[in-house]
Amino acid sequence: MASQKIQELLGDKAAYYLDHKCTTIDKSSLHLPAADTIDNVWLHSNRNLQTLRSISALLNNGRLANTGYVSILPVDQGIEHSAGASFAPNPIYFDPENIVKLAIEGGCNAVASTYGVLGSVARKYAHKIPFIVKINHNEFISYPNRFDQIMFGTIKDAWNMGATAIGATIYFGSDESSRQIVEIAKAFEYAHELGMATVLWCYLRNSAFKKDGVDYHTAADLTAQANHLGVTLQADIIKQKLPTNNGGYTALNFGKTHKDVYEKLTTDHPIDLARYQVANCYMGRVGLINSGGESKGASDLSEAVMTAVVNKRAGGMGLISGRKAFQKDMKVGVELLNTIQDVYLDNSITIA
Template structure:
């Protein structure tokens, strides 16, 4: 518990010792331990896109042990996966890396462009049984089902926090009111990060934003208030500001990295 980790944990004073201990466990694991930075390996691609599309380019990737071994070898902060994948590896790798149970998922077989949603596929009880430090949950701000997803995680996160588990929220804007380009626009990503913080996420995962502005009413706001978004560092700073002025941890995802 160096001064940096103590500062971060101080932002979560409303949480019980179990939640705070699990956050410290994640922050103090791997090559970035103690720096206040995180790298988490999430492996839910098979659910989202199917096994062949996700793993056929590397036959070893069909095996759940491949992914957790990769996370360990790389010295990552935590490993996140759906229920079945963690059930394969949890006993063998118990205590070697913090686990995050991804408790909802979608699949491309039932995709609907205007009705983005995910099915709840695991529980807080499963996370405790498998020795997880946190649960992960995806919401789609902008979807017709966004409010339903937010209500789902509110009920689940109450149980999780009571049992000492941290909450990681994937906040990915999409829906018929948001263009494909707008899914990574700086104003939309900032909004998505803020929503995740507002509903109680300890760690927020968003896509790396572009400098585009999606919502017409925001263009004047950004210009009037001199919000700088031209440089990537400026955009990251703006997202962190939207996550309670940096008082919530934010992970950035960019496809291909």
């Protein structure tokens, strides 16, 4: 049985999340996170020895070391959402060193941030916690706003600052997605050549993905396809938002799908929807991490725990949570990160 703290945070939904049995895609079909993931999964891939060592470094750091799961602190919102919007709630994080300190004190496997943030403290911290350098961003200061991911540096820059991995975002479905796919495919190829691991934020972005008051940017069928494109680009870890609905293809009447996606491979349960995301990451050969989402205040801890439980029981490999952690006092942020990690350390919370 899950710890009392986790059950209390899940509240009256505890049984709904903790006792659910998945009858769609059987857990026996999945490659589940484990201490021997490198030997059992990655060793058979085309990743070179230096890249395998980098993936191992990500998996074997922090409180989740040697479990196959990861907890990552991502702080690139200073560009994506403006520094003021991101750091005004807790101005100490205008100083990049505090971002890295939070990741270390919070027991994270790695810290993901910008060239500027990680480069400014690289000599002090690159050997203490794995760096994931985010190589592209939506700068979001142009007016009117446009939604496009553009490169902010080079892969060699990331390598020179001691990065273990690079991270990138593709806005699948956007007008600029074809260019982004080509850019990131080349970037990931070079990163692997230099021995760095790769993490892809597989986000959807298209105004037409909202219809009749429903937002399908987090539909299970569409996000899962974005995942499938991401693993095709040879991402080593996929970052995706937790699915909140399904039927994007059918509601928007575009692309191609199959009735079994909705009748056999998914239900309306969040764990089953996330299981379909995992399936599209080559049945878990490439790990799925779900994002913690924006900070909403008092409910942040319970929402983060719910997301972690859904991710773990679906077959995912961890959580990447930023604003819920760094927009608070550092001690509170550390507690939130540790509580997320406790979900993955709790052996009673099993694959559904």
